Amino acid sequence: MTTTLNINGKDVRVDADESTPILWALRDTLGMTGTKFGCGAALCGACTVHMNGAAIRSCVTPISAAVGQKITTIEALETDRVGKAVHQAWVKADVAQCGYCQSGQIMSATALLKANKKPSDADIDAAMAGNICRCGTYARVRIAIKDAARTLA
Numbered sequence: 394m395t396t397t398l399n400i401n402g403k404d405v406r407v408d409a410d411e412s413t414p415i416l417w418a419l420r421d422t423l424g425m426t427g428t429k430f431g432c433g434a435a436l437c438g439a440c441t442v443h444m445n446g447a448a449i450r451s452c453v454t455p456i457s458a459a460v461g462q463k464i465t466t467i468e469a470l471e472t473d474r475v476g477k478a479v480h481q482a483w484v485k486a487d488v489a490q491c492g493y494c495q496s497g498q499i500m501s502a503t504a505l506l507k508a509n510k511k512p513s514d515a516d517i518d519a520a521m522a523g524n525i526c527r528c529g530t531y532a533r534v535r536i537a538i539k540d541a542a543r544t545l546a
């Protein structure tokens with residue numbers, strides 16, 4: 394079955410069962426590998442993308458739920474004012490270690506700053522709690538989010 398999804402501002406056709414997770418459509422069907430597979434069970438946040446600007450777990454969200462919605466992935470973040478500021482803050486703070494979780498971290502951070510221009514430590518902890526980093530980059534993630542918030546103020 395063919396489903397039309399709006400991804401990064403473009404309508405794309407995905408030939409897959411409607412129960413297919415968005416993550417598989419992105420990575421396997423569309424070859425967009427910036428979004429990572431971690432747990433496949435909404436536990437780690439590696440697969441985070443935006444649906445209408447809000448962070449979602451693409452590993453457990455079927456493509457049927459994305460029809461008529463706007464999906465944004467890490468590949469388009471540089472074209473977004475907030476996403477670009479987050480990306481730049483990430484580089485400046487040298488956040489990434491192995492890098493595997495970082496696409497999801499950046500997507501969650503960007504969704505946070507779109508909803509809350511001046512997040513407190515508690516806001517950051519709450520928004521980022523679902524993004525697990527086996528390398529333990531959490532302190533630098535917080536530094537980068539605060540830096541991006543200052544840049545955007």
Ligand code: FES
Pocket residue numbers: 429430431432433434435436437438439440441450451452453
């Ligand atoms: S891969 Fe989706 S939350 Fe872990």
Ligand code: FES
Pocket residue numbers: 489490491492493494495525526527528529530
């Ligand atoms: S940077 Fe390695 S898992 Fe987060």
